[in-house]
Amino acid sequence: MKRSKDTFKLNYQYRIVPNDQQVYQLNEWLYKLCRIHNLMLEERFNWWERNRHSVNACPIFVTHLPELKEQPGYYSQKRATHWSRETCKHLYNGVHSQVIQEAIKRVEDTFNRFIKGDLSGKRSGKPRFKSVRRYRTFSIPQLKPGCLAVTPNPHCRKNGGTRRDIAYISLPKVGQVKLIYHRPIPEGFTIKAVLVSRRADGWYVTLTLEDKSVPTLKSPEIEATQENSLGLDVGLEKFWTASDGEIEPIQQHYRRSESKLASLANRKDSKPHKSASRRKLAKKISKHHQRLQRKRKQFHYKSAAKLVNRDEKVFFVEDIKPGNLSRRNKPKQNEKGEYLPNGQSAKSGLNKSINDAGWGQFLSILAYKAAKAGKAVVKVKPHNTSQICSCCNRLVKKDLSVRMHECLCGLILDRDWNAAINIKRVGLGIFPTIKRRKRSRKEPLKEAYTVIFDSV
Structure with a gap:
């Protein structure tokens, strides 16, 4: 679901059955769009590598400055007078012009996220050249009215x-x-654009539906209280645990x-390269x-x-951020430059489970x-929510392998349940902040200590 200033948009996906x-x-x-994508990306990389350094001063009588090329853009x-239209004319024949423009716009957006970043300033990785098997989607920005015939x-x-x-x-x-x-398709909606995708089991289209008669509605501001709020803690042992004790099995x-995927992969690797049996597997x-x-x-969807x-x-x-949680460990090297064990082999199984949970x-x-139902989802910082006791506000240090929370106050609770209660307290603004007091070297480290509240 997507809302703009004056329109209301939905995305519906259908399967299509084209003939041979x-x-x-x-x-x-x-295939042609993939080649065009790589050509446009190559031109941008060449310009960026040759012209990204500014020239402040240069002896003109010694050095010849060539004419700077225009920075390639969308x-x-x-x-039509672009160099690729002349040398690679066969790539443009037979393809709809707007489909080519959308492919070039895709290169523009990808390269800008790499150079400038998005609206929040976060930059993405360097764009990669696509192979034919990895380029599976193209967009058609405009369709004629009545393009969908239903009988x-x-x-x-x-x-x-x-x-x-x-x-x-x-x-x-x-x-x-x-x-x-x-x-x-709901009444009042018109088809504005379509996204055609090739997948493992066939072809699909994603229709962008638009209704200009629906006004823009602001999400209602809901004041959170103890009665109308719920804290959720996601995990790998249980998919989520609510602050009232309800759990969802993973x-x-x-x-x-x-094991089945591993056996299929072994069978595929044993087949000759570029053979029909290998492609089938x-x-x-x-x-x-x-x-x-x-x-x-x-x-x-069912759990939500x-x-x-x-x-x-x-x-x-x-x-x-699951991507940060499943990130590879940094390599360790000694003085001679030899790589040391960094714990990645032990963390690889954890990364696989995190990606599997989604x-x-x-x-x-x-x-x-929740937005469709008139409810709200609020994200809170989960720092130390599983370490602090939800009853007496003591900080109880425990490893990830310890699944039960045991405090000096006598509270024995499941670790995830205790974290869900603390997440709800963070959202309501009653969660205590941790003030680490300085201790001398001779003073022993206590297993648990009381957390001090900040005056609000």
Whole structure:
């Protein structure tokens, strides 16, 4: 769901069934767009490496300064007089002009995130040149009105039920493509753009629907209290634990299929390179990964719906970054330059479990479903939420392997439950801040000490 200033947008995804000629044409488009993507990216890299250093002073009578080239941009690269249109004319023949412009715009956005960063100033990694197998999506920014034709299916099922409607979508320069119309488009919405993707099990289109009659609505400001709020702590032993003690068991979709994927990979590696049997096994592995991805996403939607259907209006969750948690350890070297053990082999299993859980996807789905239901999801800092006692505010240091919280006050509680209670307290503003008091070297370190409250 996407809101702009004057419109209300939705994204609906459908599966399409193109014929053999259309499949060949779509694959040819992806191949040509991939080549254009690499050419535009190469030109930007060449200009950046040769012109990124400024010239302050130079003896002109000795050194010859060549004429500086114009920095390649979106408008200069999409011009018809561009050098690539002359030398690589075969890449532009047969492809819709707006599809090429969207591919160049994709290069523009990727390169700007690498050089300048996004709106928050965070820069992404260096863009990579795409192989044909990795370039699987292209965008069509405009479609004609009435491009989707839906007719009722006159046939009935064996049990007397109605069959799915017959639908065809008209793509420019491709023609009428059969579409699996599994859910109807809401009334008042028009199709503004389409995203065509090639996946392991076929082709899909993502329709961008727009309704200008829906006004922009501000999300209601909900005041969080003890009664209408809930704290959530995500983990690997339990998927999430609520502050009231409710838990959601973790599924571990990849872990359950790890042995099967390993056997398929071993069979594929034993086949000759570029053979038909190797390609079949590779496609089988891709379909298996796609099936795991869909199972994980379905589990996230069901778990988020389970939380949104509760009576609470505000959900406090951890402001975590799974990408940082699953980052590789920094290498260690001695004085001779030899690499030392850095604990990466022990952390690799933890990284695999973190990626299998998919916390980031779940939290984004929870925020989306909560917004539709008129509820709020608030992210809070999770620092020391699992170390501080939720009863007496003592800091009890414990390793990650210790799953029970035992405090000197007598509280014995599950570690995740204790963290969920503290996350709720952080969101409500009653969580204590830690003030580490200085101790002398002779003073022994205590196992637990009282946390001091800040005066607000």
